[in-house]
Amino acid sequence: MFVRGKGKDDHLTGTAKAPKEDDPNYRTWKTNNSMVQSWLISSMTTEIGENFLLFATAADIWEAAKITYSSTENTSELFETESILHELRQGESTVTHYFSTLTRLWQKLDLYDNHQWTCPEDSTLYNKIVETKVFKLLSGLNKELDEVRGRVLSIKPLPSL
Structure with a gap:
């Protein structure tokens, strides 16, 4: 920059x-x-x-x-990042800190994904990626936030573009 x-x-x-x-x-x-x-x-x-x-x-x-x-071909780093994401939970962190950590890890994974958006049907793939991230976020929240989790999971997904 x-x-x-x-x-x-x-x-x-x-x-x-x-x-x-x-x-x-x-x-x-x-x-x-x-x-x-x-x-x-x-x-x-x-x-x-x-x-x-x-x-x-x-x-x-x-x-x-x-x-x-460059880490775009680094399989071990990709595996390590995915492992951290899989195990990550809110725990003692604030929701903001938990979300920031998730976002940073997702951005790191985005370096490895080389999506070529070429047609309108690609919005289905994009929605699936976003949906996976939302479920990961919600599944890692502490149990006292179950009410929030339940409300978000009951929201219907956006239609494909």
Whole structure:
């Protein structure tokens, strides 16, 4: 977000290509590239950042870090997150804290799901995903909230779009 906010995200994607060294724009590109490299490396722990010091461009650092540290293919992390979700209950937490924890875990799972919404019937799949999350939320609430749970479960689902 920071790099995009500074208008330098083209250096991450590789869209901002290096001009030839004799091009008058080369110095500006090199300055901007070095700045983005610095931002990236500074945002990493020292042990990780040191591995990226010799990369030529910010795009090279970004791509290598994405390949090395991306979790979109991490099956063990996916399993761990699903296990935590399965076991999670409100317990001593407030409803707000419980819901926030669920939301954070669901967002983490969303990184692994690559839904391709292509037709109106996909709303059925979307509704099923939302319904599953609502049932998980309700099933983990403390027993003293059974009245709330009963009211929500008696609400009819939204029709498909």
